[in-house]
Amino acid sequence: MIFITGPLLAGKQSYICGALGLSLDEFARRAVWDVQDLAAREPDLPALADALSRREIVIATEVGGGVVPTDPEERAAREAAGRLSCLLAERADTVVRVCCGLPQVLKGRLPC
Amino acid sequence: MFTLITGGSASGKSEYAESHVLRLPGRRIYLATMRPWDQECRGRIARHRLLRRGKGFETVERYTDLAGLELPAGANVLLECLGNLTANELYDPEGGGGEAVLRGIAALAARSLHLTVVTNDVFSGGASYDADTLRYLRVLAEINRALAAQADAVAEIVCGLPNYLKGGPVP
Numbered sequence: 001m002i003f004i005t006g007p008l009l010a011g012k013q014s015y016i017c018g019a020l021g022l023s024l025d026e027f028a029r030r031a032v033w034d035v036q037d038l039a040a041r042e043p044d045l046p047a048l049a050d051a052l053s054r055r056e057i058v059i060a061t062e063v064g065g066g067v068v069p070t071d072p073e074e075r076a077a078r079e080a081a082g083r084l085s086c087l088l089a090e091r092a093d094t095v096v097r098v099c100c101g102l103p104q105v106l107k108g109r110l111p112c
Numbered sequence: 113m114f115t116l117i118t119g120g121s122a123s124g125k126s127e128y129a130e131s132h133v134l135r136l137p138g139r140r141i142y143l144a145t146m147r148p149w150d151q152e153c154r155g156r157i158a159r160h161r162l163l164r165r166g167k168g169f170e171t172v173e174r175y176t177d178l179a180g181l182e183l184p185a186g187a188n189v190l191l192e193c194l195g196n197l198t199a200n201e202l203y204d205p206e207g208g209g210g211e212a213v214l215r216g217i218a219a220l221a222a223r224s225l226h227l228t229v230v231t232n233d234v235f236s237g238g239a240s241y242d243a244d245t246l247r248y249l250r251v252l253a254e255i256n257r258a259l260a261a262q263a264d265a266v267a268e269i270v271c272g273l274p275n276y277l278k279g280g281p282v283p
C-alpha cells in the first residue's frame with residue numbers, strides 16, 4: 001500500500017496520478033482518500049487501518065497542525081485522524097508526503 | 113534563480129530566507145507586502161525590520177500589482193509574504209485576484225538576479241472554515257503549487273531548519 005499524506009490542497013491526488021500515470025477513473029478505482037474523515041466515526045482504528053491497508057493507494061490530509069480545538073468532538077476527531085495516519089504509515093510499503101505539489105518519500109520507495 | 117520558502121507560523125522561515133539571500137552577492141531588496149492595518153501589524157513589521165537591520169536590505173513596500181512595480185533590475189529580491197499578497201489581491205478593492213499574484217511573481221523573477229519568495233503553510237489545521245476562507249486557501253494553495261513547480265529550489269522550514277523539497281541551498 002502507498003500512503004500519501006500532506007497538508008490540505010497540497011496536490012496529493014495530482015501527484016500520485018502523475019507518478020503512476022493514472023487517469024481519474026483509475027484513481028477513483030484504486031485509491032481511497034480523505035481517510036482522516038473516517039477516523040472520527042471509528043471506534044477501532046487499528047481495524048480501520050488494516051482494512052484501508054488492503055487498498056493500493058490511501059490518502060490522508062494532515063489536520064493536526066492548528067490549535068487544539070476547544071470542541072471535544074472536533075478534538076477527538078483530530079486526535080483519531082492523527083493516530084490513523086500513524087497506523088497507516090506503519091502498514092504502508094511506501095509513505096510519501098506531498099507539500100506544494102512536491103513529493104518527499106518518508107518510507108520505502110515508489111513503484112515506478 | 114528562484115527559491116520558494118514555506119513553513120508554518122513562527123517556524124523561522126523569515127530568518128532562514130534572509131540568511132539565504134545574504135549568501136548571494138549583489139544588491140538586496142526586501143519587498144514587504146503586509147499592509148500596516150493596526151498595532152499588531154505594525155509590531156510585526158517593526159520586529160522584521162529589526163531582524164533585517166545591518167544586513168544591507170533596501171525595503172520596498174508594495175501591497176498589490178507587483179507586475180506594475182519598477183524595481184531596479186539585477187538585484188536579489190526577497191518577497192515576504194505570499195499569504196499577505198494573496199489576501200491583498202483577493203480582498204483589496206484594487207486587487208487583481210490570484211492571477212495578479214502569479215503575474216507579479218513572473219515579472220519579479222524576470223527582473224531579479226535571484227528571487228526568493230516566502231509563503232505560508234496554513235494548510236495543516238483542518239478544513240473547518242467558512243466558504244470565503246476556503247476560497248482564500250484554494251487560491252493560495254494553487255499559487256504555492258504553481259510557484260513550487262517553477263522554482264529552482266523549494267525549502268520547507270521546520271524549527272528554523274530547511275527541509276529541501278526541491279533543489280538545495282545556494283553554495
